[in-house]
Amino acid sequence: MKRLGRDDLYCPLREERRASHLAEPRTPVHLWRGVSDGNIFIQACTWFLSQEGYIYMSITELPPLTTSVLYERISSTKKAEVVRELSALLGARFVLHTPYDLMLYEYDASIDRSTPDIVVLPASTEDVAAIVKIAARYHVPVVPRGAGTGLSGGAVPVYGGIVMVFTRMNRILEIDYTNKRAVVQPGLVNLHLSNALNPQGFYYVPDPSSQRSCTIGGNVGENAGGPHTLIYGVTTNHVLGLEIVTPEGKIVQVGGWIQDTPGYDLTGLLIGSEGTLCIVTKIIVRIVPLSEAVKTMVAVFDTMDDASNTVSDIIATGIIPAAIEMMDQVILQAVEADTHAGYPVDAAAVLLMETEGLRESVEEQTDKIVAICNQHHARYVRIAKDEAERQLLWAGRKNAFGAVGRISPEFYVQDGVVPRTRLPYVLRRVSEICESYGLRVGNVFHAGDGNLHPLILFNSLVPGEVERVRKAGHEILAVCAEVGGSITGEHGVGIEKQEEMALIFSPVDLRIMQQVRDAWNPDQLFNPGKLFPIPGRCADIKQLRG
């Protein structure tokens, strides 16, 4: 253990790392963990802040990492060969390789960019397996991509290679209303499933705000949530089985139609694996009947604290509404200008809430929620009088990210989770952090889950602004970790939060997860360079602490 001054909060020098066998710090407070590689061995640095204000560093030696494969950009000769083989398989129309065509696939909804070498559009599971075999033979990485609405760089091809897009695999293969199941292809747009089910009185629960464009394959990749997953659970709670293709090009079935299958829960493992373990080609989902009654209400508050405390009190009372979403003033002004849903633009925050179920219980829950809002000084609570008003309120919420385009050329959305009771503190810290970097921030989030989405507004044409935005984002996630939360609620790790994984997982935790990836995807053929901290890229703690 080495004692350092406050000014030494940089990545440690190698000599310091070797001379690190001192005593435990008194009353250690966890500050930061990072993984870095030395010449000879890999070590994990754990940082502590003692009550006296000294920084300590502890070093743990780890077993050596599996050599990570860094893919090089493919040569033009090799690219021509791969394109020829892929075109013979799919038809030239479904293999894109000119710079103009590739531009569209170099980004998702995050701020990272990287151009693929080739884009393929398979039409069947057999196509996917054959493409994977070609890619493996030429040692070219494959990155699965749904609609590219991901917010952490998951579909961005860090090392180039082949991006596999599922636009042609977008069908509902089967609906079984009696057993309440549906089988879909990965490229199916999320909302299209509920649209198909609604006339029979059913729907698919996970409803990301991007549901008009994101795909169910992408939802599986990220284990997506949404406003209505508070009560019914996120994607993993609604997917029962998968058909997948492995890096060897094998077609495998995991899980199935029934609730529970014997053996390892591989479906659970693969959901949220961000395209780093397999490529999903078929998805068996649970479908549920529409509720008998729904009530949607907007509670208006003059302080963020009152709105946040209302959220934790509602849940503490034992009521779990179908949704509790929060929007602050910055967002309300953008949303109202865009959707004209009747949100008050002078309020500090609103809660958009929904109760659903049997008619009597909906009435009862709504009355209780209104009473709790009033106890927390709500200016008023407005209950939607009909379906049209309800839809308009939800349109405002679901279009919120887009509406922010009215007040800022760009925004960067963070995605932390915190215990609900810490929302007032964390929201204050989010404002302070952004203010310290001279940045505006708006908040719109699934408050019931404690799932924060600060939208940091910026303009990349202003020199240095992107860097300040990234630093503010890192600091916000450090606060989420500090209060016992997580660095992602639903948007995944991707490229964006690789380093922050070390904020909530120990080096041993991370190694276990890497062992899983190494077992499934040993050469990182699928989506390389994602999810885990990159060895050698030391976190600059000084930046985090300011």
Ligand SMILES: Cc1cc2nc3c(=O)[nH]c(=O)nc-3n(C[C@H](O)[C@H](O)[C@H](O)COP(=O)(O)OP(=O)(O)OC[C@H]3O[C@@H](n4cnc5c(N)ncnc54)[C@H](O)[C@@H]3O)c2cc1C
């Ligand atoms: C306006 C807006 C609102 C959003 N709201 C929400 C929200 O409320 N809740 C939420 O959870 N997210 C939200 N998101 C984030 C995003 O929409 C989700 O993460 C969504 O699940 C991504 O789906 P996609 O089809 O765009 O996937 P992509 O972005 O294309 O891919 C996401 C990840 O899944 C992997 N993947 C894609 N297809 C496959 C496949 N067939 N097999 C294996 N891996 C695959 C990719 O490699 C990547 O790692 C929002 C995004 C935007 C832009």
